[in-house]
Amino acid sequence: MDNLFQEIAFWSLAVVTVGGALAVLRTQNMFRAALMLVVSFAGVAGIFALINAEFLAVVQILIYGGGVAVLVIFAVMVTRDVTEGNRNTRTQPFALLVAAGLFVTLAFAIVKAEWNVLPDDLPGPLADVFVDTPAALGDLLLSEYVLPFEIAGVVLLAAVVGALSLVRER
Amino acid sequence: MVERLLILSAVLFCIGLYGALSRRHVIAVLISVEIMFNAVNIALVAFSRYITPAALRATGEVNEAAVRSLLAGQTFALFVIVVAAAEVALGLALVIAMVRRKDTTDISEASLMRR
Numbered sequence: 001m002d003n004l005f006q007e008i009a010f011w012s013l014a015v016v017t018v019g020g021a022l023a024v025l026r027t028q029n030m031f032r033a034a035l036m037l038v039v040s041f042a043g044v045a046g047i048f049a050l051i052n053a054e055f056l057a058v059v060q061i062l063i064y065g066g067g068v069a070v071l072v073i074f075a076v077m078v079t080r081d082v083t084e085g086n087r088n089t090r091t092q093p094f095a096l097l098v099a100a101g102l103f104v105t106l107a108f109a110i111v112k113a114e115w116n117v118l119p120d121d122l123p124g125p126l127a128d129v130f131v132d133t134p135a136a137l138g139d140l141l142l143s144e145y146v147l148p149f150e151i152a153g154v155v156l157l158a159a160v161v162g163a164l165s166l167v168r169e170r
Numbered sequence: 171m172v173e174r175l176l177i178l179s180a181v182l183f184c185i186g187l188y189g190a191l192s193r194r195h196v197i198a199v200l201i202s203v204e205i206m207f208n209a210v211n212i213a214l215v216a217f218s219r220y221i222t223p224a225a226l227r228a229t230g231e232v233n234e235a236a237v238r239s240l241l242a243g244q245t246f247a248l249f250v251i252v253v254a255a256a257e258v259a260l261g262l263a264l265v266i267a268m269v270r271r272k273d274t275t276d277i278s279e280a281s282l283m284r285r
Binding site: 014055145 | 175187193200216219220221253255267278
């Protein structure tokens, strides 16, 4: 029963995610493309929740579904060509070829590779990690990954300062 | 389970790649790059959940290092999200600067860094 639920949840989320991404490419209206992007992000958040990444699912909704989507929609509204701006460049056939070729290669590698999959019944301490991922993640961020964590703060500050100086009226 | 998550990630990545290479509107290119970031995050989280960490595979015993390395993928995904947020803020600032200076959103027009 639990397995059946997981199957249904995975396939519906996969359809939502891929469908949203395809709709972003299909629609000519940039504003609608930005809204479809939010649908795709929500699907990805559901997939995170499905595979024991609850904290990342919440972060995904907050940062992508909230922050990034609002930024993109604002940027769409201040630029021109909103209704018919989503056209192709001359490189479109080449792009299709590259993307299809990459997908075939990736799919071949994924199917052929021998994955060292974790056993279903995890030993005690390992299973505990997936019971309370936010706590374990917070512990990791402030011990093993404390340097990248601090640098991420500096990167965000630099990005904010850079963005402000780029859009400043002179 | 891990294979189909990775296939989903590959599908999303290729959709994003196609969009980033073929679109004319700068914001559409940025959106496509965001889709690619999401694909990578799915792969990272799937690895974190389903693949045996090297520390566990080598010794076979459950020790502190094995427990800690189990969530490495999720930590990486978190950093990817941070970098993607910084990227989108800067990218959209660039778009606005470009619209102000050249009055166009066509990426082919952005081949020079000066006016």
